[in-house]
Ligand SMILES: Nc1ncnc2c1ncn2[C@@H]1O[C@H](COP(=O)(O)OP(=O)(O)OP(=O)(O)O)[C@@H](O)[C@H]1O
């Protein structure tokens with residue numbers, strides 16, 4: 254079976270030449286074997302990257318936010334909390350990195366929500382492909398954004414004086430752990446993206462969920478300085494475990510408990526919100 | 539019906555319903571649609587056209603009833619149907635952030651073409667649909683007509699046996715509408731079956747071999763366009779007089795020929811009335827000139843959807859029932 258369109262067009266019999274252009278286009282549309290789950294997902298990932306290319310504004314949050322936060326907290330609080338800004342940066346940077354990426358996970362839900370409100374989702378769903386590839390592809394595209402945001406924060410940190418003792422391998426491990434966590438967290442937003450009536454309600458929800466999660470954590474200060482009730486919350490906050498693990502990895506003192514709990518929470522998120530998202534996906538209208 | 543591919547109809551719908559809470563969007567439809575040609579689904583806003591199409595395209599499960607598309611059940615054999623049909627939804631089903639070219643490459647890749655095959659296929663389509671100049675522009679910069687053409691092109695990346703077009707010309711200017719009509723005619727000439735929904739009798743008349751009129755989720759009439767227009771009985775003749783003082787005289791002449799009601803137009807120069815045939819219309823015009831009345835112009839129009847609905851249901855299109 255020839256799948257080469259050009260050959261197909263070229264070998265058309267002369268009798269068909271009288272056909273109008275649209276008819277010859279139709280006859281050239283021989284159906285190849287449809288894309289498998291993997292290549293469909295990668296194709297949707299490519300779509301997410303194209304969107305970044307065409308709508309670079311969406312990178313504003315990814316870039317401006319971390320730069321602002323790193324500068325602000327290092328110089329505003331550094332002296333007060335750790336005695337010197339340089340010292341504080343060593344403590345703060347892994348946390349700021351986590352906060353930045355955790356905050357932008359909401360865009361996965363925004364993208365899904367947008368697709369549904371426009372007709373394009375219907376077309377994807379009417380194709381003979383592995384249906385979840387739309388979502389997996391979107392998440393792959395997000396992984397690219399998370400990586401970009403991470404590079405920005407780390408580069409800025411290095412310029413300001415961040416010196417990870419764990420070296421490049423430590424930093425890479427920390428970023429990978431962060432990607433795993435964020436990827437898992439994204440499933441919450443895809444699920445909510447299916448239900449939310451509008452982008453605004455999504456952003457509001459993300460504010461309500463992500464602000465406490467990232468601020469009531471060990472990102473900015475040591476929880477031991479906090480009042481007991483708050484410390485109790487911070488100690489069970491998933492972000493606290495993530496940041497502990499990332500600090501450990503970046504500074505060359507891997508923290509087994511933090512890594513283990515982070516991975517377990519990630520698995521739990523996917524186990525709950527993956528199927529939920531797929532259920533919503535199938536039952537959508 | 540001797541040919542093998544005609545063994546089963548394109549679409550067989552029986553007792554199909556879809557409820558959204560209390561709204562009976564599709565309320566018990568039975569319909570058989572043969573292969574080949576355009577089948578028109580005619581209905582006003584909220585009639586249930588989109589809901590019906592979405593069920594047939596496997597995007598929505600029915601509340602009850604069954605349907606088979608190209609021999610496959612819409613619930614249990616959805617994947618088989620997706621391999622054979624294409625859907626062009628009512629609202630642009632392309633990604634507005636991407637360019638036209640990227641949209642088509644994306645679909646080509648999903649259908650299993652390699653990147654370079656997908657790209658050359660995309661170019662072929664853009665070329666055939668007159669969109670080559672806009673290939674590298676984001677779809678959000680396209681006009682309504684261009685968007686529609688791209689949308690239809692996107693449904694033809696691989697050749698479907700059956701294509702659903704949900705209100706493909708709503709909101710288009712006459713020129714763009716004609717372009718879409720031409721595309722539909724070529725699809726049909728190529729042997730593709732087209733299921734098209736529309737709010738315009740005129741459009742169904744131009745394209746469809748058979749029509750089903752639906753309202754409140756039910757089929758209220760079906761047949762060929764001619765049958766349908768006959769069931770409405772009449773067409774509208776509008777006569778424009780050069781002198782408004784002759785209006786009364788003209789009415790007298792006409793009432794000798796037909797006994798249908800002559801409506802009093804707000805335009806003092808115009809008379810309109812229902813006629814049964816073209817013959818009768820020309821008879822009226824010549825009778826008017828023979829009587830020495832000065833006819834400045836006249837037109838013989840299709841009954842509007844409203845008039846069809848009035849004739850079929852005795853109530854205007856889309857009127858809410860209190861039940
Ligand atoms: N997802 C939904 N939830 C609730 N009601 C719905 C939903 N989809 C459609 N409806 C209702 O079902 C009825 C039929 O809608 P549908 O979109 O099928 O009509 P339509 O004939 O396509 O109309 P239009 O010409 O405006 O496109 C309407 O009353 C509509 O409000």
Ligand SMILES: [Mg+2]
Nearest residue numbers: 587588589628
């Ligand atoms: Mg509709």
